Amino acid sequence: MDVLTAMKNRTSFRSFLDEPVPVDMIKNILEDASRAPSALNMQPWEINVVLGSERKRLSKKLLKAFKERGITCGPGAARPLPETFMLRARKCAEDMTPLINSMGQDFKKYVNEGSLGFYGAPCVIFVFLDESFPCERMVDVGSFLGFVVLAAFARGLGSCPIGLVTSYADEIRDFLNISDSKKLAISIAIGKPDLSKSINNFKTIRAPLSETVRWVD
Numbered sequence: 001m002d003v004l005t006a007m008k009n010r011t012s013f014r015s016f017l018d019e020p021v022p023v024d025m026i027k028n029i030l031e032d033a034s035r036a037p038s039a040l041n042m043q044p045w046e047i048n049v050v051l052g053s054e055r056k057r058l059s060k061k062l063l064k065a066f067k068e069r070g071i072t073c074g075p076g077a078a079r080p081l082p083e084t085f086m087l088r089a090r091k092c093a094e095d096m097t098p099l100i101n102s103m104g105q106d107f108k109k110y111v112n113e114g115s116l117g118f119y120g121a122p123c124v125i126f127v128f129l130d131e132s133f134p135c136e137r138m139v140d141v142g143s144f145l146g147f148v149v150l151a152a153f154a155r156g157l158g159s160c161p162i163g164l165v166t167s168y169a170d171e172i173r174d175f176l177n178i179s180d181s182k183k184l185a186i187s188i189a190i191g192k193p194d195l196s197k198s199i200n201n202f203k204t205i206r207a208p209l210s211e212t213v214r215w216v217d
């Protein structure tokens with residue numbers, strides 16, 4: 001698959017088959033993603049891959065923490081966001097809701113508990129950033145994330161970035177035995193999507209360039 005086809009057709013999947021993904025395939029995706037650009041080629045991302053029964057054990061711990069603390073998916077902003085962005089988020093949720101309801105599920109429950117269960121994916125990639133880096137180096141992590149999701153798609157797998165885990169970073173560091181000095185940036189669920197589930201037909205829209213780009217000529 002060429003890169004433009006992958007960019008046009010990739011979507012986030014939110015239901016995975018309970019089937020292992022060959023470790024070599026994950027290794028290939030990580031090798032592909034390691035080609036992502038980063039400032040001074042520092043490659044500041046630090047990766048942990050959690051597979052199979054360990055992934056399930058971690059999800060149990062996260063769902064317990066969710067029941068206790070109840071932090072849900074959201075923009076994670078310290079201050080109210082400009083309305084343009086909130087409208088886009090609302091539209092995404094509105095468009096997703098009927099597909100989730102058609103599976104007999106409640107939207108909030110499906111997305112929050114689903115995220116911490118990695119939507120059943122057999123593999124999760126956790127990306128950490130050392131706390132000594134300035135917040136600008138999250139750009140490098142984002143570039144790595146973009147490469148992972150495209151490489152997974154091009155290799156016939158589905159993925160979903162899961163940011164909700166950052167609200168449960170203490171539990172994850174504890175599970176992985178990782179120092180507090182490593183900031184959890186993002187996780188990415190990877191697996192074979194369950195194509196019989198209607199949520200996996202969901203394709204988000206994008207704002208037109210006229211809304212997002214200002215030309216200075």
Ligand SMILES: Cc1cc2nc3c(=O)[nH]c(=O)nc-3n(C[C@H](O)[C@H](O)[C@H](O)COP(=O)(O)O)c2cc1C
Nearest residue numbers: 010011012073092111115161162163164165186204
């Ligand atoms: C940083 C980041 C965090 C995200 N966190 C979550 C999450 O916790 N749960 C979830 O279901 N999707 C999550 N997503 C997926 C987004 O909802 C999705 O990328 C967006 O709606 C666009 O849809 P698409 O990926 O299908 O193009 C996240 C995506 C990014 C980039």
